[in-house]
Amino acid sequence: MTFPFLSVIVFTPAVAGMVILLIPAGKKNVARSIALAAAVLDIVLALSVYVTYLTQHLVGYQFIEQYNWLPALGISLHFGVDGMSTPLILLTGVVMFTGVLISWGEDHAHVQAGIQDRPREFFAFLFILASGVFGVFASLDLFMLFFFYEIAVFPMYLLIVIWGWIQTREYAAMKLTLYLFLGSVIALVGALAMYWVAGHNTGTYTFDMLQMEKANFSPQFQNIWFLPVFFGFAVLGGIWPFHNWSPDGHVAAPTAVSMFHAGVLMKLGAFAALRVGIMLLPEGAKYWSWVIMLCAAVAVVYGAFIAFVQTDFKYVIGFSSVSHMGLVMLGLSTLNKAGLTGAGVQMFSHGIMTALFFAVVGMVYDRAHTRQIPELGGMSKPMPWPAIGFIIGSLVSMGMPGFSGFIAEFPIFLGVWQTHWLVAVIASISIIVTAAYVMLVVRRVFFGNMPEKFVDHVGPVTRLDKLAIGTLCLLMVGIGLFPAIMVPMVQTGVEHILHLLGGA
């Protein structure tokens, strides 16, 4: 019996969340310590899965575990990861770890950083969410994928509505939840249709996706169901024109939740759209790929321009996520090797980058109590670590070579050149716009003169914050300089997708 890596990774956060709830409410640090211990356990396990997969040059689904759950309906708890999902497992581990670090909380006269209010419940909900995310990435069973998907989405509502930014949290939480539920319900209908037709075609009714890949759906069936399924999930990936919930949601959420939200949850949408939409309905994907490409290209350019005109620090990052997730969708829509590989790397790269961005935004807000860019300035002096972190994130964001963003975006563009070259030319506008707005934000927030009113109460960040920033930066630079530590693995996952798409 090998060690059940994936189930331990998936269920550790949920179990830890339950344990945290049993701690007396007053013992905040005990709750935090348990949270940190669980996060460390998960990141270590995720890293060992990643390193094993990479160094042993594994291909296909590995670390497979299968337990019966509801055999009568063909549902089982079936876990396994391939080259596409392994980086995302690691990503979730990293975001969870850093999210706990920056939520630890400190309570000085002027700084209300981290989570002070009911950290027990906060970590419990956050960890249930984390379990759901891990579950989606690891599931090979369509029913289980939905099961974890909903688990990941629901706690978000509570996290935003209770701990969110007081001005918009109720509106944003409601908007986000309705958007995402609507999307997933539509996708669920498609999934049920697939279940029945697959059962009808093959004679065994099962939700096992490895079986459903061989179900021979008719082209007509695929063409009908591809769009609902893909877009149903892609709503969570922030695809234009269904991206509207995401900047509001990001802004209203507390820092760690924004990190999870933009860093991991949006990847959940993109990943599920790929796993269920493209991989199970490949013919439909080929038929409709131009629609996705169009929406993605609009998201890339439009998101960048909207980010440019924002004056709220957090909204800038929120819209930049729309733009960057558009690149993921753009990569998916190419349905070729380069594009899909780029999309896989971009999911990881954007996850790390945006987690870092939101962490820094949170650190600045906690100290300055404003996110209006014109009111900020000179933050690099009291807070050098967040400043350097944000600059590195900015370079990743504008696709600067030497950082992970370039490694991800370049193959995406290569893939687009092989399909619709004009889209590549148009989408490239976003590179310049992105460079302009991130550099402006860096300058206005971190350099120049610090307004008088901040002089007393803007102080340095904690050691835990520095550890979080350092971890995230290291990953972005590491992949940028040594793409071989991630790209070959993603490529093995892409080979399987290309196989499903029919050779190529």
Place this chain on the structure above:
Amino acid sequence: MDFLNAHLLSAILFIPAIAALIMLLLPDRPGLLRWYALIASLIPFALAVYMWSNFQPSAPGFQFQEQHDWYAAIGSSLHLGVDGLSITMVLLTTLLTPLAILASFSVTDRIKPYMMLFLFLETGMLGVFMALDLLLFFVFWEVGLVPMYFLINQWGSANRNYASLKFMIYTMGGSLGLLLGIQLLGALFGTFDLAIITAKWNAIQGLLLGYPISTVKAVIFWAFVIAFAVKVPIWPFHTWLPDAHTEAPTAGSMILAGVLLKLGAYGFLRLVLPLYPDQARDFAWVLALLATAAIVFGAFGSLGQSDFKRLVAYSSVNHMGFVVLGIAAAALAAGTQDAHIAMNGAILQMFNHGLSAAGMFFLVGVIYERTHTRDLNQYGGLFPLVPIYGGILIFTSMASLGLPGLNGFISEFLVVRGSYPILTPYTAISMLGLLFTGAYILKGILKVLHGPLNEHWAHGEHKLTEIKPREVIVMVPLMALILFIGIWPAWILDVINKAVTRLF
């Protein structure tokens, strides 16, 4: 020693970057940081001199080649090598960086990040000259922007925010076409190796993307040309230059004028002419026209300035125009003896302008540090106060003016001699432009050194002090080379000429 010989280029390339990282760990002691940075930048220079002495000008192809895996997934590798063109530029870069660092010993604000950025900048510039892989070329091309942006933005003078963003956006916007072109080539051939791409690209026939190949080539030719034209800069893409050069700190201007402009010209030599020989020939008249405009308008622009640093900045536009004129002539009449003469002149002019422009910017910096003004009308009659400085300034100005016996004369004469039979009218007009070169240089000398003494600088706290020994040491190598090349250019022209006759 064998290991060093086999990895000479990567040693020269990466020692500055590694030294910069080590610098992070050093204590914040100004003296230590300055000397450390100086020594760290002298090592690549020593290695470059060693490489120069072992370089065989007569051997065909690239020497000291190295190839390491980098981004195997999309067919890009760390492929380095130098020939007669690039080794002169490597020598220039490794020479100017320590001088710029020595010139920066007067910087007192945040020495550590300042010196680190310079060392990173050196790696970025050297990488462009050494790269034999198209993607790698682009990586270093863009990476160099980042340190320069922050050097201008953080250590520049009053209008630095405007200048640095303009520099960044201009250059990134210019290289967008280059990026798209590189993506197209990569998507087409599945590799980025320069030799393979050049061979395949020149042999390609038929339709590409649904258009005749000649049309596509013409479009990408212009995409490449604009990227490099912005950097050189050629009129009318030069408007970022006076701002960036004027606002940058002294050492930043030295490197900007000394090396960064050469990157653009080098792009013409290394990529545009080999990849698009036919288009380059067809459009050579446009390049010649723009080069003539740069020479004439650059000279007029310079003549019209009352800011000493802006005057020198415009002189760069004027001098780099001759480089492009030589390139245009060589493109039009590739293979002829005249073309080779013009090309020899262009490359030598790159080297020479690197020496004299770096020297001029440094001398402007020396007087600015003492007077805190760059307004030419505030100076006047300073020669008796600072005779040594005055002598050095006149010497360097004469090199810039093209006085026979100094280096500028040799290269400009070669360009004009080579271009005249090929591009007679353009060359003739350009030679008229030379007249104004003389005029603005003499204006600079006149306004600073001669005429009635401005008493403000003669007494009391404003009394102008003589150039310091450290500052003289910065100028000595530059002046020695200026004189040496002027008297005996064969040592460098031999290397350049052998490469030119083989390549063009």
